[in-house]
Amino acid sequence: MRKIRKKQKIYFPDPKFNEPLVSRFINHLMKNGKKNLAYKIFYNAMDKIDSMNSHKENNKKTALEIWKEGLSNVMPHVEVRHRRMGGTNIQIPVPISSNNKITKSIKLLITCASRRKNEKTMSDKLAFEIMDAFNSQGEAFKQKENIHKMAEANKAFSHFRF
Template sequence: MRKIKRKQKIYFPDPKFNDPLVTRFVNHLMKNGKKNLAYKIFYHAMDKIDSINSHKENNKTALEIWKEGLNNVMPHVEVRHRRMGGANIQIPVPIAPKNKVTKSIKLLITSAYKRKNEKTMSDKLASEIIDAFNSQGEAFKKKENIHKMAEANKAFSHFRF
């Protein structure tokens, strides 16, 4: 085989929740190497989710809401382009499990950045996570659009790479 398989990256657990997935999320949230700032933004967002959730009766922690929101935003199929006979064809391809998580993290963060109603990034992130938990919001719509594109091009699924 010509390709060398990449080593799996090991993520250390974060200090507060002791979860490696949180560290992975914070690494994607981080800009210009400022990891402490990214942790502050994430933890403030979790505190906001806890304060909003304390009024409701679903008895879930902020971390559980965040993980469920990530699962709701996680796409299972994506569309890849392939050139066949002078035409570009969009072929639906299932996504690998590691890439699913990465894609859902990126969808949540980019849609949180685009929010205009809230002022701080922690507010934006908290409201986007709550929207993802409730199967609403920009990130969930993007996931639905990805699935619709794959469904529309289901006829080309036999042209897999």
């Protein structure tokens, strides 16, 4: 084998939910090494989701289940890569590996939450973006749909895989 495979990074579970995926999300949320602030933002967002969810009697899901389902709703399955052929750039749809799917969905949620204008704090923005992703709407879900539309439009070039 010529290529050296990158080692799979091991994420330790977070203190509150005991979930490695949460600590991975928090690592992406963190800026300038301020992990305690990232923990505070995420846990406040989860509390906000719990309070928003407690009003609905028919929905008995926890905040963590809502977050996981919202993350899976935002997860893209294909992406478009550019390849130069004959003087033109061709966009080739390529399936994404499972590890990169999770990373892309985490980044989509965080960037779309930070762009929201109506809410004041980042935890409120994140909570509303997670709820929108859970309901299959919102900015992150729209961006995922745009990625899939681009791949569908360029399906004719799928035989030019890398």
